[in-house]
Amino acid sequence: MIMQPRKILAKQIGRKFIRVLFSGFAVLFVSGWLNILGPSSALGAEGKPLPRSLIIATHAVGTGFHADGSVVAKMVSERSPMTMVVRPHPGPPAWLPGMNNGEIEFGVIVGSDGATAYRGVGAHRKAYPNMRLLMIGAPMHLSFWAPVASPIKTTADLKGKRVPSGWAGLPIIQYTGGAALANGGLTWDDVVKVPVAELAENLRAFMEGRTDVLWHSVGAPAVQEANVRISGGVRPVAIRTSPESLKRMADFNPGTYMMMLKKGAAVGIVEDVPLQSEDITVVAPAQLPEEVVAAILKVLWDSNDELRKVTPRMRAWTRERMVSTQAAVPYHPAAIKFFRDKGVWSPDMEPLQQKLLGR
Structure with a gap:
């Protein structure tokens, strides 16, 4: 049977539409996978995509x-x-x-x-x-902080003192604080442990007089607050600088070392002082x-x-x-x-x- 010209034209248009539609799906498919894989058009070392x-x-x-x-x-x-x-x-x-x-x-x-x-x-x-x-x-410099008038001058002076401990919410401080104690030849058993969960509770305990020292980093807002509210201000408790003391500190908490901070370097640094740093x-x-x-x-x-x-x-x-x-x-x-x-x-x-x- 001979097809009418109109039917032949419709069939040709249909085939062309299918080819275009298929090509469009192919482009969308490839584009979608490129977006999923995620490389940008930029290239890094050796021409590899970023x-x-x-x-x-x-x-x-x-x-x-x-x-x-x-x-x-x-x-x-x-x-x-x-x-x-x-x-x-x-x-x-x-x-x-x-x-x-x-x-x-x-x-x-x-x-x-x-x-x-x-x-x-x-x-x-x-x-x-x-x-x-x-x-x-x-x-970053970490330290126990004491009132300026306190007799606690170095980490060795913390023996028998009330110290924030536990740190259930920030367990790493049990190790950074423990490293400070180790520097002074002490352990957590040599101090009166006052349980705190995190830094804010640690500040409250110090301000309420339940601890003799505060634990915080140099420059922290909590140190600035304590320096204003405590009569005479606060200062860091210095670490001991003998090779044996520094080794005990680093052994207890790998990654820590001593740095000397100059007077006036930050709030509470009232004199040159060696501190635990990392x-x-x-x-x-x-x-x-x-x-x-x-x-x-x-x-x-x-x-x-x-x-x-x-x-x-x-x-x-x-x-x-x-x-x-x-x-x-x-x-x-x-x-x-x-x-x-x-x-x-x-x-x-x-x-x-x-x-x-x-x-």
Whole structure:
């Protein structure tokens, strides 16, 4: 049977419509998968694609660690093709499992917390062996604080005194505070333990006269408040500086070391004083691709002058501090390559890196 011209035309149009429709579905399918996989159009090292977005985990909103992570995220998002999203948590135990599995790309953590989490000791019953150091930021100084008129001058003077303890909500402080006691040749059994759950309760106990000392970091608002409300102000309890004392402190809480603060460096620093210190660090999983690590470090290195102006806390986030022999977690291989290329990976770092990899 011979088809009419009108029917032939309709059949041809139908076939063309099906081809166009199929092509459209193919484009949508491929585009959808590209969006799911997430690489941006930008390329990293060796021409490998960079992800569209990244996560940086921090402590809760309102903490200094959240502020630090927010500054890092701002720089990365503004100066690279990647968007870095800040994801706050109650504390590192909430995000460390995700990082160890490679599900979270970056995190902000203090040195001793990272060191104990990496090894599965102290406050961390489980080890997170895939944690790697991206860079070191500013130092944080921790101390017991006493009224200026108090006879408690050094950590050894805390024997028999009423000291905040327990720290159910922040178990890492049981170790940082315990390290201060160890520095003075003491243990928690040598003091009168006054249970507190977290920092706010610790401040209340001190202000109400239930403890003889306050535990906090230099520059914390709580220290400023205590300095105003306590007659004569407050000052930090100095750590002892003998090699034996410093070793006891570091052995009790790996990642801590001594720094001398000059008079007037912050509220309550009424004279030059040696204090327990540790570093604020940015960590990443060992599984994180090298091109991503290199791209992030390039932003933070190249934009360092601007980074340090965003908040007062960021002033000490210098290029010179990014690599340190105080590191307590091994560096990511791509970070080592980056810092070698910049000429800041010193010969002393290689034996330290190998030692840390041995955990």
